[in-house]
Amino acid sequence: MAVPTPLPDLQPYWMPFTANRYFKQHPLLLESAAGMYYSTRDGRKILDGIAGLWCVNAGHCHPRIVAAVREQVGRLDYATAFNLGHAGAFELADQVVKLAPGNLGHAFFVNSGSEAVDTALKIALAYHRVRGEGQRFRFIGRERGYHGVGFGGISVGGMVANRKVFASAMLPGVDHLPHTHDLARNAFSRGQPAHGAELADALERLVALHDPSTIAGVIIEPVSGSAGVLPPPKGYLERIRAICDRHNLLLIFDEVITGFGRTGSAFASRTFNVQPDLMTVAKGITSGVVPMGAVLVDRRIYEACVGAGAGPTAQPEQAIEFFHGYTYSGHPLACAAGLATLAVYREEGLFERAAALAPAFADALHSLKGAPHVIDIRNIGLMGAVELESRKDQPTLRALDVFRHCFASGVLVRTTGDTIALTPPLIIEEAQIGQIVDSLRKALKATA
Numbered sequence: 001m002a003v004p005t006p007l008p009d010l011q012p013y014w015m016p017f018t019a020n021r022y023f024k025q026h027p028l029l030l031e032s033a034a035g036m037y038y039s040t041r042d043g044r045k046i047l048d049g050i051a052g053l054w055c056v057n058a059g060h061c062h063p064r065i066v067a068a069v070r071e072q073v074g075r076l077d078y079a080t081a082f083n084l085g086h087a088g089a090f091e092l093a094d095q096v097v098k099l100a101p102g103n104l105g106h107a108f109f110v111n112s113g114s115e116a117v118d119t120a121l122k123i124a125l126a127y128h129r130v131r132g133e134g135q136r137f138r139f140i141g142r143e144r145g146y147h148g149v150g151f152g153g154i155s156v157g158g159m160v161a162n163r164k165v166f167a168s169a170m171l172p173g174v175d176h177l178p179h180t181h182d183l184a185r186n187a188f189s190r191g192q193p194a195h196g197a198e199l200a201d202a203l204e205r206l207v208a209l210h211d212p213s214t215i216a217g218v219i220i221e222p223v224s225g226s227a228g229v230l231p232p233p234k235g236y237l238e239r240i241r242a243i244c245d246r247h248n249l250l251l252i253f254d255e256v257i258t259g260f261g262r263t264g265s266a267f268a269s270r271t272f273n274v275q276p277d278l279m280t281v282a283k284g285i286t287s288g289v290v291p292m293g294a295v296l297v298d299r300r301i302y303e304a305c306v307g308a309g310a311g312p313t314a315q316p317e318q319a320i321e322f323f324h325g326y327t328y329s330g331h332p333l334a335c336a337a338g339l340a341t342l343a344v345y346r347e348e349g350l351f352e353r354a355a356a357l358a359p360a361f362a363d364a365l366h367s368l369k370g371a372p373h374v375i376d377i378r379n380i381g382l383m384g385a386v387e388l389e390s391r392k393d394q395p396t397l398r399a400l401d402v403f404r405h406c407f408a409s410g411v412l413v414r415t416t417g418d419t420i421a422l423t424p425p426l427i428i429e430e431a432q433i434g435q436i437v438d439s440l441r442k443a444l445k446a447t448a
């Protein structure tokens with residue numbers, strides 16, 4: 001083993017979504033990465049079973065992406081996107097919308113998934129207002145949904161721990177669909193579960209309760225990710241789409257995790273053949289190399305917000321149409337990373353690779369049925385989850401133990417509640433899928 005590099009003072013850094021006290025007593029620090037592997041401070045190689053945090057779809061430190069970012073930072077480090085531009089942002093927008101399904105013809109760049117969600121909610125409000133329906137202010141989210149940590153995102157999100165402290169500061173008028181997790185009927189389903197399409201009908205009830213004229217839109221993840229990988233029941237998304245159409249509600253798909261190959265095609269909306277009006281993306285857009293997100297917008301929404309008649313009556317073509325944006329929207333480094341990442345996806349056929357590997361991934365994962373305390377296994381594309389029975393009065397601790405065992409054996413998995421999530425880079429080899437599942441099997445036995 002290599003001699004570990006000296007540990008910095010761990011106290012000043014307040015770590016996000018982390019048990020700070022525990023971590024600082026048991027630090028785990030990564031030092032470098034390449035392809036499917038991280039290296040730790042003490043020189044151990046860790047097989048990355050979760051693509052960093054569901055984002056490094058092209059594999060770590062991909063030479064082409066690294067070279068593009070290096071070249072960009074030496075040429076144009078920064079450019080404001082407010083009344084100025086650089087070619088990379090326009091090229092990336094063009095390439096991303098060409099990958100997107102249907103009429104999603106415009107991209108608004110942001111720096112994260114959370115910003116993408118809050119931006120999408122604002123675009124929905126702006127759209128209804130410019131059409132003279134400004135009274136549509138409500139959003140419908142879903143229980144167990146995760147839409148980042150902005151005030152908009154936690155309001156429409158359905159992860160209780162992320163919301164309860166901030167309850168007084170939520171967006172007004174938000175309501176939630178029921179989640180689709182149904183162990184009694186769907187445990188150990190492969191791909192989309194058979195039962196639960198009727199849960200979409202709760203949207204009709206919410207529409208009746210609030211009156212459609214007050215509702216701006218519905219936001220859901222096509223596959224719930226952070227809640228523990230919940231593929232949509234067969235027919236569910238289609239029903240949600242039909243109800244939105246009936247009542248003129250905008251349908252927002254949050255594809256921050258499912259975008260860029262995760263489900264075996266460019267977007268989950270392509271995989272499931274259901275068209276959203278707005279789509280939020282982040283993570284895989286740059287393979288995690290530089291922070292970036294985007295909202296992909298239907299042409300009619302863009303036209304309504306930006307086209308003739310959208311601005312004030314005096315000199316409308318010189319007026320800002322949408323008072324929103326970030327200092328780092330369309331940052332040159334993010335655009336360079338994004339363009340190189342899309343080239344890698346294309347030239348290495350990584351979306352097709354994800355689709356081709358999905359059956360082997362499903363077989364490997366489902367071979368864990370019968371392992372100690374496994375109560376469900378779910379998968380779609382290269383997204384998978386193994387749900388464990390919680391220890392009495394100690395929710396999350398069983399999964400955390402499994403995580404630590406796997407890490408000690410050289411495999412990185414993710415826990416969410418008592419569920420182990422797996423979302424490897426799309427470059428993974430079958431043998432590496434086997435290694436991840438073996439490591440999990442041993443960890444499940446050791447922690448039983």
Ligand SMILES: Cc1ncc(COP(=O)(O)O)c(C=O)c1O
Nearest residue numbers: 112113114146147148254256257
């Ligand atoms: C579906 C979804 N939306 C939004 C976000 C928030 O993204 P970020 O952490 O980049 O703000 C995430 C993050 O995991 C996510 O999974």
